[in-house]
Amino acid sequence: MQHRLINRQPASTTYGLRMRPEISVPSTSTHMFGGDNIAISGGQFYQAENIINHNHNHTHNCTMQGIDPLLHLLEHVSSSAFHNSAERFDPPRCHPNTRVEILEKIRDWAIQYGFDRKSWILWLNGAAGAGKSAIMQSIAELLLLQYSFVAVASFFFSRGDSTRNTIAPLVSTLAYQLIQEIPETSEFILSKIAHNPLIFRQTLDYQLQQLIIQPLINLPFHMRKLFVIFIDGLDECLDQDHQVNLIKVAGNIYIGKDIPLAFVIASRREPQIQFGFNQETVSHILENIPLDDSKASDDIRHYLNAKFADIKKTHIYRQSLPPKWPSVSTVTKIVEKSSNQFIYASTVINYISSPRADPACQLKVVHNLSLLNPSSQHPFAHLDSLYQHIFSQVKNLDQVLDILAFDILNTYGVWSGTTLDRAFFMEPNSLQILFQDLTAVIQVEFDGSYTHLSFLHKSLPDFLQDPVRSQKYFLDLEKYHTKLLCMFLGYSFLETPSSNNTDKIAEREYYRLLSIEILLMASPIPSDQLQQAFINFDSISLRHGMDEKSANISVWILDWLKRADFGDNGQAYQHILNLLAEGLAHSWTSYGNAKFKEYMKDLPDLCARIRELQPKLARLPSLNSLDSDEENPSHDDDIDDSISDE
Incomplete structure (x- = not known):
């Protein structure tokens, strides 16, 4: 199998930065990372597919307990967190010739090495809409493009994506990228995983030491590179304790050690994150870059002028635009309303450039919005007015x-x-x-x-x-939570035009059940309204049999109800239990006894109800004794056959 997840392709822009030549280090010379004499290699690039094939050679040497360490690593990687992930297609970047000073400052900090380096952690911080993610994306791409002696890995947190909104996949994702950037670390990393398959369940500190720090330290001097880790949106990691712990662990790495490793972390200025960076082990090696400087206004003006020029060249209604549109004063007003936050300017441009409307008319709407609340001191007042206007145009x-x-x-x-x-x-x-x-x-x-x-x-x-x-x-998410659950619980497919299409009904029933499961996973507050919705719930597939996917979800929903407290003495739970038991009894022979043993080992009352509905199933050992399969593994298959024959 070939994997091409990390690939250094030439970027289409240098974002207007003054080109700084790559620091030339002869391959035979040595430089200092703290007290270590090391040589910085010229940075030969290995294509990702070659690395993976190379790693498979090591896999056979370090496989233990039937575990392929590379595949085990891949199972714990969040590919959506990469800076070049396909799931983050067309991510925000700095517009050319904007944020030049800040990009140069971070770049110059990142490529330092040896005794001259005073800090190893950089904190890029600012309010929502300040452009943190665009800066992180741009600088990561620049380092990959321009400096072969620097290896780069990234993790972009996102609150709404469960594959990258917790700390769990962080180290495994970084370790995978380390293998891609410095292939010589692969054997060490994969060996650690093979000898300790449960490493991804251990502490963040331990994982980082075993899979990042030790592989870097154990590299021969001539193979070492400066490894720069970009962590964006730390505030979007759901657990605040984990946010603080990550900062603490990063700071502790450098106690008594000299490691060619640097962190660039971007986040909002949340109190717990500020606390983390104020810790003594972190503060003395910290470079703090706040995004609240007045120079952002110049960058926003440059961005607006460039985007307005694009609109005048490409928009479908460009011929109706006046030659001097927009005026300098109009652009200045937008800059002022932005309050140094790129998000307002970006939203204005998106609104004005819509192909469904005249740009000049759209710009007038934006101008008139500022007249509604001209004296507001709230930093997002103008953005909020624009958001409110955009939503006021929505038909449904x-x-x-x-x-x-x-x-x-x-x-x-x-x-x-x-x-x-x-x-x-x-x-x-x-x-x-x-x-x-x-x-x-x-x-x-x-x-x-x-x-x-x-x-x-x-x-x-x-x-x-x-x-x-x-x-x-x-x-109001609490109200919407209940509203949406009641909507999905009360939906009837008998009312749909395609109700005579069995496959279509089964598919819709599956997505209905999946939607209910998703909403229950978000921990709704039990209420009388929700309890009544469960009591009134009916399902064609649950009553007359279901496919394996729907059965899995239904059992999960029943287990959630068993633990929920509606104060109804289990009335809602009993209703769903009876409904599910009817469907499972009808579908028993479709899956086999072993699968249902897995479903029902924690729900013995469901097993009992199925036996009542389907007396033939009373002979099944897994229903009478959940452990009897191990004693007589072949007996269940015989009974399944007998039920089918009858």
């Missing part, structure tokens, strides 16, 4: 807000972004039409099979969840 607002609430509540992962149309029983193109008035702030794309929905910036979910900022567009 209730349905749009339902879908956005579902997307925010989802902790399942990228599922809601890839099959959201199926969750709401819509035709694929319908979602694009529904969100066509929100193209300035939300991206909806159909790839031929699935619809992908994504917020263009994380400031929009913040806006929608703040009642003061969003006002009538406020998403």
Whole structure:
């Protein structure tokens, strides 16, 4: 198998930075990383597929207990967290000739080595919309392009993506990238995994020491590189304790050690994160770069002028635009409203450049919005006014807000972004039409099979969840949680035009159950309304048999109900139990006894109810004794056959 996840392709831009020649280090000379004499290699690049093939050679040498360490590593990697991940296609970058000073400052800091280096952790911090992610993306690409003696790895946290909103996949993802960047570390890393397959369940500190620090230290001097780790959106890691612990662990790495490793961490200035960076072990090796400087205004002006020039060249209504449109004063007003935050300027451009409207008219709307609240001191006042206006143009607002609430509540992962149309029983193109008035702030794309929905910036979910900022567009997630669950629980496929299509009903039933599971995973607050919705719940597939996917989800829902406290003496639980038992009894022979033993080992009352509904199943050892399969493994198959014959 070939893997091409990390590849150094020449970038199309240098973002306007003054080209700094790569530091030339003869391959035979040595330089100092603290007290170690090391040689910095010229940085030969190995293509990813060659690395993987090379690693497979090591896999056979260090495989233990039947575990392939490379495959085991890949199972714990979050590829969506890479700076060049396909799932982060077209990520935000700095516009050419903007943020030049800050990019140069981070670049010059990152490529330092030897005794001259005073700090090993850089904290890029600022408010939402300040452009942190764009800077992180741009500088990571620049280092990969220009400096072969620097190896780069990245992890971009995202609150809405369960594959990268916790600390769990961090070290494994970095270790995979380390192998790609410095192939000579592969044997050491894979050997550690082979000898300790449970390493990914151990502490962050231990994982980092075993899979990052030790491989770097154990490299021969002539193979060493400076390894720079980019961690973006630390505040989007769900557990605040883990945010602080990551900072602490990073600081402790350098106590008594000289390691060619540097961290660039970007986040908002959350209190717990500030606390982490203020710790003594961190503060003395910290470079702090706040994004609140007045020079951002010049960059925003440059960005606006460039984008307005593009609109005048390419927009479908460009011929109606005046030659001097927009005026200098108009651009200045937008810069002032931005309050040094790129997100406002970016949203304005997205709104004005819509192909469905005249840019000049759209710009007038933006100008008039500022007249509604000219004296507000809130840094996001103008952005909020623009967001409110954009949502005021939405035709089917209730349905749009339902879908956005579902997307925010989802902790399942990228599922809601890839099959959201199926969750709401819509035709694929319908979602694009529904969100066509929100193209300035939300991206909806159909790839031929699935619809992908994504917020263009994380400031929009913040806006929608703040009642003061969003006002009538406020998403009260507690209320929407109950509303959406009741909607999915009460949906009847007998009312749909395709109810005579069994396969279509089964597919919709599966997505209905999956939507319920996703919402339950987000821990709704039990209420009388929700309890009544479960009591009224009915399902064609549950009553008359179900496929394996639906059965898995249904058993999970039943287990959730068993633990929930509705104060109804288990009435809702008993209703779903009876419904599920009826379907499982009907479908028993479709899966085999071993599968249902897995389902029901924690739900003996479900087993008992199935026996009542299907007396033939009373002879099954797994229902009478959940451990009897091991004593007589072949007996169940004989009974399954006898049931089928009858």
